[in-house]
Amino acid sequence: MELHREYRIDRLLLFTVIALTVVGVLMVYSSTALMPIASGRGVASSREGYQFVYLKKHLLTLLVSVFVMFVFYRLSPDNLRRLSYPMLIIAILLLLAVFIPGLGLKINGARRWLRLWPSTFQPGEFAKFAMVLFLSRYLSETEDIRAKLKTFMIPVGIMFLIQGILLMQPDFGGAFTVGILTMAILYIAGSPIKYLAMLFAFITPLLVPLLMEPYRLRRIMVFLDPWKDPYGSGFQLVQSFVALGSGGLFGVGLGSGRQKLNFLPEINTDFIFSLIGEELGFAGVLVVITLFVLFFIRGNVISKRARSNFSFYLSTGLVLMVTVQAIINISVVTGLVPTKGLPLPFISYGGSALLVNYMAAGVLLRLSRSEPERMSIVTREGLVRKRARLKARMLRRKIR
Amino acid sequence: MNKRALFVKTTIFVLFFLVLLRLVDLMLIKHAKLSRIARVQQTKEQEVLVRRGIIYDRKGRELAVNLERPSLYCDPKLIEEPGEFAQKVGGILKLDKRRLVKLLKGERRFAWIARKVSPEVASRIQSLRIEGMGMLPDTKRFYPKGKLAAHLLGFVDIDNKGLEGVERTYEDFLIADGGRVYITRDAKGNILYRGGNFESSGNSIVLTIDEGLQAIVEEEIDRAVRQWQASAATVIMMDPFTGEILALANRPTFDPNRPGRYRASSRRNRAITDLYEPGSTFKLVTATAALEEGVATLNTRFDCSDGYIEVGGKRIRDSHKHGILTLKEIIEKSSNVGAVKVALKLGPGRLYKYVKLYGFGEKTGIDLIGESPGIVKDPSQWSATTIGAMAIGYEVMVTPLQVLRAYAVVANGGYEIRPHVVSKVISPEGLLLKKNRGARGRRIISERTVRQLKVALRAVVSEDGTAPKASIPGNTVAGKTGTTRLVDKRTGRYSYRDFVSSFVGMVPVENPLFVMIVVIWRPERMYYGGEVAAPVFRAIAEKALAYRFIPREDRLKDTFLYVSSDENIMLKRMAVAEK
Numbered sequence: 013m014e015l016h017r018e019y020r021i022d023r024l025l026l027f028t029v030i031a032l033t034v035v036g037v038l039m040v041y042s043s044t045a046l047m048p049i050a051s052g053r054g055v056a057s058s059r060e061g062y063q064f065v066y067l068k069k070h071l072l073t074l075l076v077s078v079f080v081m082f083v084f085y086r087l088s089p090d091n092l093r094r095l096s097y098p099m100l101i102i103a104i105l106l107l108l109a110v111f112i113p114g115l116g117l118k119i120n121g122a123r124r125w126l127r128l129w130p131s132t133f134q135p136g137e138f139a140k141f142a143m144v145l146f147l148s149r150y151l152s153e154t155e156d157i158r159a160k161l162k163t164f165m166i167p168v169g170i171m172f173l174i175q176g177i178l179l180m181q182p183d184f185g186g187a188f189t190v191g192i193l194t195m196a197i198l199y200i201a202g203s204p205i206k207y208l209a210m211l212f213a214f215i216t217p218l219l220v221p222l223l224m225e226p227y228r229l230r231r232i233m234v235f236l237d238p239w240k241d242p243y244g245s246g247f248q249l250v251q252s253f254v255a256l257g258s259g260g261l262f263g264v265g266l267g268s269g270r271q272k273l274n275f276l277p278e279i280n281t282d283f284i285f286s287l288i289g290e291e292l293g294f295a296g297v298l299v300v301i302t303l304f305v306l307f308f309i310r311g312n313v314i315s316k317r318a319r320s321n322f323s324f325y326l327s328t329g330l331v332l333m334v335t336v337q338a339i340i341n342i343s344v345v346t347g348l349v350p351t352k353g354l355p356l357p358f359i360s361y362g363g364s365a366l367l368v369n370y371m372a373a374g375v376l377l378r379l380s381r382s383e384p385e386r387m388s389i390v391t392r393e394g395l396v397r398k399r400a401r402l403k404a405r406m407l408r409r410k411i412r
Numbered sequence: 413m414n415k416r417a418l419f420v421k422t423t424i425f426v427l428f429f430l431v432l433l434r435l436v437d438l439m440l441i442k443h444a445k446l447s448r449i450a451r452v453q454q455t456k457e458q459e460v461l462v463r464r465g466i467i468y469d470r471k472g473r474e475l476a477v478n479l480e481r482p483s484l485y486c487d488p489k490l491i492e493e494p495g496e497f498a499q500k501v502g503g504i505l506k507l508d509k510r511r512l513v514k515l516l517k518g519e520r521r522f523a524w525i526a527r528k529v530s531p532e533v534a535s536r537i538q539s540l541r542i543e544g545m546g547m548l549p550d551t552k553r554f555y556p557k558g559k560l561a562a563h564l565l566g567f568v569d570i571d572n573k574g575l576e577g578v579e580r581t582y583e584d585f586l587i588a589d590g591g592r593v594y595i596t597r598d599a600k601g602n603i604l605y606r607g608g609n610f611e612s613s614g615n616s617i618v619l620t621i622d623e624g625l626q627a628i629v630e631e632e633i634d635r636a637v638r639q640w641q642a643s644a645a646t647v648i649m650m651d652p653f654t655g656e657i658l659a660l661a662n663r664p665t666f667d668p669n670r671p672g673r674y675r676a677s678s679r680r681n682r683a684i685t686d687l688y689e690p691g692s693t694f695k696l697v698t699a700t701a702a703l704e705e706g707v708a709t710l711n712t713r714f715d716c717s718d719g720y721i722e723v724g725g726k727r728i729r730d731s732h733k734h735g736i737l738t739l740k741e742i743i744e745k746s747s748n749v750g751a752v753k754v755a756l757k758l759g760p761g762r763l764y765k766y767v768k769l770y771g772f773g774e775k776t777g778i779d780l781i782g783e784s785p786g787i788v789k790d791p792s793q794w795s796a797t798t799i800g801a802m803a804i805g806y807e808v809m810v811t812p813l814q815v816l817r818a819y820a821v822v823a824n825g826g827y828e829i830r831p832h833v834v835s836k837v838i839s840p841e842g843l844l845l846k847k848n849r850g851a852r853g854r855r856i857i858s859e860r861t862v863r864q865l866k867v868a869l870r871a872v873v874s875e876d877g878t879a880p881k882a883s884i885p886g887n888t889v890a891g892k893t894g895t896t897r898l899v900d901k902r903t904g905r906y907s908y909r910d911f912v913s914s915f916v917g918m919v920p921v922e923n924p925l926f927v928m929i930v931v932i933w934r935p936e937r938m939y940y941g942g943e944v945a946a947p948v949f950r951a952i953a954e955k956a957l958a959y960r961f962i963p964r965e966d967r968l969k970d971t972f973l974y975v976s977s978d979e980n981i982m983l984k985r986m987a988v989a990e991k
Contacts, residue, residue, distance in 0.1 A: 196420055199416055199420065200416050200417050200420055202416065253438055253442075253446060254446050254449050254450045254453070255450075256435070256438045256439050256446070257438055257439060257442050257443055257445065257446020257447060257449075257450070258443070258446055258447035258449075258450035258451075259439055259443075260439060260440065260443045260447065261439075261440065261443075270450065270454040271450070271454075273454070275453065275454070289435070289438075289439055293439070294435065294436070294439045294440055297435055297439065298432075301428060301431070301432060301435075304428070305425075305428055308424060308428075312421060315417075328417065332420070332424075335424055336424075339424070339427045339428065339431060342431045342435075343427075343431055343434075346431065346434045346435060346438055347434075348430070348431065348434055
């Protein structure tokens with residue numbers, strides 16, 4: 013017997029998001045509880061409740077993010093499509109707004125943030141989301157991307173525009189992610205390999221002067237051999253290795269990590285994965301990676317069931333956005349690629365990325381349930397229900 | 413399109429897999445190496461609060477305890493007004509203000525202000541609420557009985573590290589974690605952890621010492637040193653069957669609460685470190701050799717009527733002419749001539765064999781620091797006079813403990829034993845970690861010889877012997893006196909003024925409660941062991957017997973009758989009460 017019913021919301025995807033968020037909350041608390049003391053005065057005690065300062069902020073962001081997720085979940089694919097171009101324009105404007113004195117905020121020599129009372133916002137994160145949304149609409153409405161160079165050049169041009177602004181901030185990690193995402197979506201959409209190859213040929217010489225920038229060059233040198241200067245430029249990477257390595261199979265225990273005591277910079281944001289490794293060990297790391305893989309698999313299922321091309325590109329793009337960032341982040345902390353400055357989705361402390369990832373989750377959840385389709389697989393759940401229904405019927409008969 | 417999506421998908425999976433491989437490498441394969449780096453950088457070795465274990469006597473009486481004496485420290489960088497700080501703190505602590513200000517300069521983030529202050533001072537300082545200043549709980553070792561058993565207990569330094577005695581030899585037990593506390597530090601070197609883990613509790617130690625016996629010994633050794641104006645003295649009391657040291661005292665002594673105020677010579681445990689020529693007490697070895705080797709029996713006669721004998725061109729004299737003496741009488745009257753004649757009959761090889769058999773020239777293995785093995789020359793290095801000298805306890809250097817051990821062998825029936833001062837080590841949780849069982853060693857001398865030696869040694873204490881003053885009314889005593897001349901350091905010859913007087917013995921002779929040696933260096937007026945050391949032996953032994961409720965042997969029957977009749981009365985009374 014075939015069941016005719018709508019797809020329900022993808023519970024497994026929701027579960028992975030919740031699970032990753034829970035891990036995130038735990039690890040953010042673990043990594044930041046001592047920060048007010050550690051960064052300030054060593055021996056002297058701090059004011060009451062200092063250990064919750066960062067956790068409170070994180071939970072507040074989370075609350076806002078869940079709200080935003082719900083908002084995006086309520087948006088139908090049609091509405092999303094309508095909103096996609098305006099959102100791209102807003103994203104680009106926000107990116108530029110960073111350079112307006114007073115609005116922009118400069119931290120560690122980078123203008124990536126907007127002052128936003130009571131917090132800050134990183135438009136670069138939103139730009140990724142907006143780019144995926146734009147590409148989805150553009151590609152779904154373009155008749156023949158395969159033939160004409162012009163249809164290929166428009167998204168590439170917008171990609172360059174966003175990347176250009178990001179590099180001015182500078183935010184190399186963001187530009188890199190936007191590039192990877194755009195290329196991957198264009199590739200999936202069927203752009204001729206010829207064009208993509210040309211694009212590469214064009215980009216590569218442009219990269220050289222960018223990479224020659226002293227601090228980036230140093231990062232790359234460090235990446236090649238962090239142990240060469242473990243107390244200087246290689247410090248962060250070496251400390252990340254030490255954190256991961258001291259975790260072993262089961263870790264030193266939740267909350268017992270030592271690397272957060274000023275050893276590993278950015279341990280609550282970009283290097284939070286190292287803390288997971290230290291405190292929860294290889295087992296914990298395996299769980300987190302499994303959750304991301306699960307997220308990826310469910311995302312693929314959603315995109316496979318997409319009713320329209322727009323839904324397909326959108327779900328594929330958003331899944332890639334989360335997954336690719338996760339892979340890059342873990343590759344950075346394990347020294348597989350040079351340091352970028354990308355957070356770990358759903359886990360890292362840091363509002364903007366969390367917010368944007370929750371937007372993506374909201375959209376994906378919506379896309380997962382929107383379509384009434386014939387279910388070809390008898391689900392376990394369905395079988396259980398059927399069995400229960402039969403049982404109930406028989407019981408009723410007996411009573412009669 | 414589907415193909416391309418599949419390619420991207422596969423790529424993602426491959427990347428996940430690569431990342432996982434890298435994690436296996438970092439987290440599992442390099443785990444040992446990286447966690448070693450982590451340990452090194454994350455912990456700071458600090459010797460702060462060490463709660464040393466308590467030292468008890470054999471009956472659980474505390475001989476070394478800890479007092480709460482907090483230590484004050486500061487982070488000089490956080491002190492904003494060094495002058496004001498020095499004014500306030502220096503005033504309470506009575507410290508030099510300029511020195512305090514100087515302490516606050518420099519790049520260090522940690523400096524001790526005062527170690528081990530009294531709780532009252534600490535609370536006054538704390539009420540000032542100065543930022544950057546802190547207090548660490550600390551302890552001070554305290555020896556509540558003062559000088560009692562000072563050489564045995566030893567003492568500690570300001571960081572509670574054992575320097576001498578049991579405090580030193582059992583350092584690893586008294587201090588868990590080797591006395592070091594590993595504190596979590598952050599990358600800047602700050603200590604981020606306060607409270608509990610600054611402590612480390614050590615294991616407690618139960619000594620073989622009996623505080624009561626020790627007190628008796630201390631009292632009597634003081635009296636003897638005063639009476640004889642002696643330069644030094646040592647008394648050791650030991651259970652001959654187990655090797656447990658029951659009491660050990662030296663003079664001069666020191667107060668382990670203030671070791672710095674005494675000279676090193678006062679802190680030396682002479683019982684195991686100081687070498688002397690044992691003199692006549694060593695005749696035990698000669699007699700044992702003769703009896704064991706069948707060279708003589710107790711009744712074999714030796715002609716000592718000359719009053720001297722020439723060995724290798726040197727004359728060895730008796731105090732007076734004795735006439736013809738049996739072996740028993742040689743011991744009883746401590747005839748040098750007789751002992752030399754016995755030794756000559758034995759020859760160097762057989763004499764040397766018994767010197768080594770009794771363990772002379774080797775450490776006894778007692779669990780105390782600084783023991784000397786003594787000096788015993790190998791027969792190949794002997795001069796012509798050595799055989800004669802060694803027979804009467806010259807040309808051989810021993811410690812008092814070595815002599816005592818030799819007599820313990822006789823007392824316990826001929827078995828080797830190992831002296832020790834610690835019987836048990838007990839963990840803070842009350843678990844028995846180590847037990848020093850006084851295991852009886854192998855038999856060294858035959859039972860027959862032991863019986864004969866005891867007869868001879870008993871005669872020493874008789875009216876005809878050299879030490880009637882060691883006898884105890886009602887109890888049997890066996891022992892031997894020793895009187896030796898000290899070498900005059902200026903002339904390099906034996907002195908006519910400086911002597912070492914000693915007496916070593918056991919009581920009761922059958923199944924002895926203890927063996928004890930009394931050594932007194934440079935007594936004034938008198939110098940014979942029987943006059944100087946034997947009365948000390950008697951005084952201690954009498955009190956010790958009373959302390960341990962050992963009944964007089966001659967009234968054994970009465971005592972038991974008394975006890976039993978008392979019990980009967982009790983039983984009758986109880987029976988009446990029940991009715």
